[in-house]
Amino acid sequence: MTDVRTVSTTPFQDQRPGTSGLRKKVDVFRQPHYLENFTQALFDTLGDCRGDTLVLGGDGRYYNDVAIQTILKMAAAAGFGRVLVGRDGLLSTPAASAVIRRHRACGGIILSASHNPGGPAGDFGIKYNTGNGGPAPEQVTEAVFERSQSVDAYCIVDGGDIALDRLGATRLGNMAVEVVDPVQDYAALMGELFDFDRIHELLTSGRFTMRFDAMHAINGPYARTLLVDRLGAAADTVMNGEPSPDFGGGHPDPNLVHARELVELLDRDPGPDFGAATDGDGDRNMILGRGVFVSPSDSVAILTANAHLVPGYRAGLAGVARSMPTSQAVDRVAAELGIACYETPTGWKFFGNLLDAGMVTLCGEESFGTGSNHVREKDGLWAVLFWLNILAVRRRSVAEIVHEHWAEFGRNYYSRHDYEALDGDPAQGIIEHLRAELNGLPGKSLGGRQINLADDFTYTDPVDRSVSQHQGIRIGFSDDSRIVFRLSGTGTEGATLRVYVEQYEADRARLHLDTQDALAELIAVAERLAELKLRTGRNAPTVIT
Numbered sequence: 001m002t003d004v005r006t007v008s009t010t011p012f013q014d015q016r017p018g019t020s021g022l023r024k025k026v027d028v029f030r031q032p033h034y035l036e037n038f039t040q041a042l043f044d045t046l047g048d049c050r051g052d053t054l055v056l057g058g059d060g061r062y063y064n065d066v067a068i069q070t071i072l073k074m075a076a077a078a079g080f081g082r083v084l085v086g087r088d089g090l091l092s093t094p095a096a097s098a099v100i101r102r103h104r105a106c107g108g109i110i111l112s113a114s115h116n117p118g119g120p121a122g123d124f125g126i127k128y129n130t131g132n133g134g135p136a137p138e139q140v141t142e143a144v145f146e147r148s149q150s151v152d153a154y155c156i157v158d159g160g161d162i163a164l165d166r167l168g169a170t171r172l173g174n175m176a177v178e179v180v181d182p183v184q185d186y187a188a189l190m191g192e193l194f195d196f197d198r199i200h201e202l203l204t205s206g207r208f209t210m211r212f213d214a215m216h217a218i219n220g221p222y223a224r225t226l227l228v229d230r231l232g233a234a235a236d237t238v239m240n241g242e243p244s245p246d247f248g249g250g251h252p253d254p255n256l257v258h259a260r261e262l263v264e265l266l267d268r269d270p271g272p273d274f275g276a277a278t279d280g281d282g283d284r285n286m287i288l289g290r291g292v293f294v295s296p297s298d299s300v301a302i303l304t305a306n307a308h309l310v311p312g313y314r315a316g317l318a319g320v321a322r323s324m325p326t327s328q329a330v331d332r333v334a335a336e337l338g339i340a341c342y343e344t345p346t347g348w349k350f351f352g353n354l355l356d357a358g359m360v361t362l363c364g365e366e367s368f369g370t371g372s373n374h375v376r377e378k379d380g381l382w383a384v385l386f387w388l389n390i391l392a393v394r395r396r397s398v399a400e401i402v403h404e405h406w407a408e409f410g411r412n413y414y415s416r417h418d419y420e421a422l423d424g425d426p427a428q429g430i431i432e433h434l435r436a437e438l439n440g441l442p443g444k445s446l447g448g449r450q451i452n453l454a455d456d457f458t459y460t461d462p463v464d465r466s467v468s469q470h471q472g473i474r475i476g477f478s479d480d481s482r483i484v485f486r487l488s489g490t491g492t493e494g495a496t497l498r499v500y501v502e503q504y505e506a507d508r509a510r511l512h513l514d515t516q517d518a519l520a521e522l523i524a525v526a527e528r529l530a531e532l533k534l535r536t537g538r539n540a541p542t543v544i545t
């Protein structure tokens with residue numbers, strides 16, 4: 001019998017989870033009792049866990065190994081019956097979701113700060129997913145925060161660290177610790193959804209090349225197993241495939257800036273036909289073709305339009321969902337297919353109820369997130385396999401598929417402008433200034449466009465009727481253009497203001513403009529509305545996507 005020790009502690013004020021779990025600098029997590037307090041608050045909120053199965057793993061970033069051991073010892077003290085932990089403490093976020101679902105666990109703890117940099121000076125994070133495999137809803141994360149404000153002791157079993165480098169079961173007190181292969185369940189699930197024979201044929205045909213950039217993050221082993229070992233892609237397909245605690249010193253965010261090495265490869269002549277990258281914890285994706293970047297909003301629209309070509313989705317889609325700031329490209333496809341399209345607040349957790357209720361099959365966010373009802377997280381490698389399945393069946397290039405899509409549905413020019421690391425007050429000031437203007441805006445003309453909607457987005461979940469307020473300022477125009485302003489809920493340094501700009505174009509002669517040029521007028525309207533230069537003290541956004 002291992003002894004349970006009770007350790008007294010005092011609350012930390014800053015343990016409110018954001019868009020995706022509790023994310024802080026590593027130094028914050030390293031404070032004595034910090035992780036323990038939050039974990040205890042979580043376990044207290046979950047209630048009686050005796051005999052339950054918990055899934056545990058992370059993206060391998062710095063501090064993952066230390067935190068895993070602490071959580072195992074606390075899970076044993078809390079009375080869990082069994083913890084399924086990925087070998088070496090690793091599980092990608094979508095794989096964790098798959099493992100929770102396959103093994104009917106009561107939930108899982110994922111250690112990740114997603115695409116944020118790692119290493120001792122980087123970020124760390126902890127997130128709880130419920131039994132459906134998805135991020136805990138706001139009621140749960142709020143309850144955990146509440147509890148964290150009064151936690152005065154935590155329970156932990158004493159003892160040495162558990163070896164996590166070999167598969168199999170051991171015990172920690174009365175709790176079983178099963179070290180599982182992080183890739184196996186996930187790979188099996190992918191095999192059930194996609195036409196592996198067709199993809200294998202494409203990848204071994206000699207007329208198609210691809211590169212996958214794992215960005216020194218969690219998906220390296222997943223991509224090697226699936227793309228190279230199972231699907232026959234060339235051995236050099238996976239680049240930056242060794243996960244490292246600081247992501248090779250890089251920023252594991254799959255976008256045009258941070259995945260530059262891949263982008264440059266695709267720009268070469270002749271470059272690969274297809275390029276893709278995923279983020280720190282494997283849930284985001286970026287899709288590239290020769291000479292073309294597929295915007296994430298377009299990607300979810302294109303997957304929806306082509307889902308009938310993929311075995312797992314051949315039976316039809318129940319509906320689709322996108323986060324509010326995501327472009328309305330997928331709405332047009334849904335209308336054409338005669339299926340519902342839901343608009344949810346930012347953050348994957350808002351898709352959970354719709355997926356659980358069987359109301360939607362595919363969902364996506366503009367922030368490089370795409371997924372489906374196969375798990376309850378967005379899924380980077382899944383999106384890559386989906387694209388490969390489409391490419392294998394249609395035998396068209398990525399650029400052809402995108403251009404044909406625009407020709408059929410029109411193009412939603414779309415861009416996001418981020419103002420990062422602002423002082424909290426001016427950032428909040430911009431939102432308050434806009435809020436104060438909202439009532440007077442409808443009916444007004446700005447830059448030749450008429451405003452027909454101005455609100456602070458409130459979402460009523462169609463399944464449980466829960467209401468989420470203040471989810472972003474929406475300004476809609478009569479020509480379907482939109483400007484959205486919101487503050488990031490994942491940043492760890494100051495405040496980040498996101499400005500999303502979208503404009504629909506059906507004129508075939510205007511489908512191939514430069515995105516920033518096409519959106520220039522609307523961007524100027526955003527500046528006028530929010531007084532961005534004045535209020536941020538910046539001349540330009542930090543990042544333009």
Ligand code: G1P
Nearest residue numbers: 019020347348365367488489490
């Ligand atoms: C960002 C993205 C959002 C995504 C989240 C987690 O949140 O905008 O779409 O779900 O990361 O990956 P934000 O920082 O905007 O709150």
Ligand code: ZN
Nearest residue numbers: 114115281283
């Ligand atoms: Zn992520």
